Amino acid sequence: MKVSIAVDAMGGDDSPLKVLKGIDLFLQKEKNVKFFIFGNQDLINPIIKNFPLVSTSSTIIHTYDRISDNLSPLEAVKNGKNSSMWLALSALSEKQADVALSAGNTGALLVMSRLLLKTIAGVDKPALASLWPTFKGLTVVLDLGANIECGVKNLVDFCKLGSALFFSIFKKNNPKVALLNVGSEESKGSEILKKTLNELKEKKNFFEFSGFIEGNNIKDGNVDVVVTDGFSGNIALKTAEGTAKYITSLVKDRFLKTFYSKLIYLLSFKIFKSLKNDLDPRKYNGGIFLGLTSPVVKSHGGTDYIGFYYSIKLCYDIINGNLQTQLEKNFKG
């Protein structure tokens, strides 16, 4: 069976070009996939002519409407029923595709997904997850902003959602799951976190519960899944982004400062290239909206075609890893 991906071709900067180039790059490496591309044919067709691989592996569903970034989720839903985003999600809800992908307006995508796709039995609130590079590999972190306020039940659900995602990609049994907190001692944190801790300690789960984890230890990679509410998760994600940008800019500035430092920079070109590759945020591009009957992947709006390629790869990996089967199993257990 081919993996089938419904793509909103009109979301984010420089679309549909980056979307189509990303699809082409993916098809060069993996043939076992077909695409439903939603968007403006007047813009798509002239580009796609130059990408024969994309032409033969995809169906274009034309619409002039697109969801712009400055639209509120409410406006988007109200006026966007013929948009490329809505249509891509509709195709998913009708099981014409296995997963939907968009680089567009995050708020609109989350609200439309919830409207068009049912939640899995047992899940109250779906969550947005992504993979963070650590000293030891990749760690799933959620929720990254779908739910600003979360109760005990939500956080327990997120543990199940996140561990299913981790298992589907890495096939490691009993992934280690921890709750993000201001300290690792059991006395620390809000009442909700303390209650969640107690609930998780008592239950036998598909995952191994590792208690509380602090923000500075996420990057250690000693746990596979880090769970938090959407507010803190979003703050953590973006603060990490800002810090990474700050440090890499500082390093770059320093090496481009004098004639001597520029010379050193040239001599260490290969080292910097490999560093840049390791720290390339495009490689980890893609948030996964978990807990619905089908997964929806959100690409960063500002990424380029290589970043978009990685979000396609993420779609492919979770479908190949039977994410939905694993999710349903976690919520039945």
Place this chain on the structure above:
Amino acid sequence: MKVSIAVDAMGGDDSPLKVLKGIDLFLQKEKNVKFFIFGNQDLINPIIKNFPLVSTSSTIIHTYDRISDNLSPLEAVKNGKNSSMWLALSALSEKQADVALSAGNTGALLVMSRLLLKTIAGVDKPALASLWPTFKGLTVVLDLGANIECGVKNLVDFCKLGSALFFSIFKKNNPKVALLNVGSEESKGSEILKKTLNELKEKKNFFEFSGFIEGNNIKDGNVDVVVTDGFSGNIALKTAEGTAKYITSLVKDRFLKTFYSKLIYLLSFKIFKSLKNDLDPRKYNGGIFLGLTSPVVKSHGGTDYIGFYYSIKLCYDIINGNLQTQLEKNFKG
């Protein structure tokens, strides 16, 4: 008038040695200060013999008791009434000193401070603030963990506390203050944040209110003060720490990998030294507990004498900058 600092000499790793070495380093640069040093004289006296500057500028108040790091705040308060931490804070509450400084147990220090020092009229909850390096200088961020749950009134107070701190150090009028949120649009975030936004927009303040700010923009340095609840602030602080450590380790590893890269590393020794200096967390060591009748400074427990020196410098700067006068002014207005 000399600045008078009450120092808990027994907190954190490698104390009292690092504390006394830090004081010595500070006295080499600044004479207009005197220290009250609280701790075990059997450990302090043999060290202080080698630091004549410290001997002449300080009074030692002996006690064998110290607050260990694994004590809960409750236990610390119950059994620690003769500890170096408690006695240092008592000296502050009795106005024998202008500011207290400890590298010990954070939870105990906060609870003891609240017990021994009154809050300024108008302040419900004091907050923990620190200075973050940004692209443009330093930004005050608070609360970093003193208050896990915060209401509208608390967040408004934190804006006043943070802007008073910023003004006292940098003497810049109308500091720009923003609330940390998951988006910069006014529709984003919790109900508490939206209400706080409305309240701040309406009021005329000593500071300039800049709306919401996202985690990735803190490092841009476009605002002078970033306000959030203690949970998110702590997560942001520690996630930034972890990210910085991750990236600098990666850079270091890469340059120490091969013979060639080690050679490059040697050739670029000066560049790396200046980078290391810029990114040195010891230079920003010190959280300030704001909103009490006197300020209390918390040094990182794991820092060395140079880090401790910087926390002494912070004590000196805020007293010299008339922090308390500014705080009271902000809460009267």
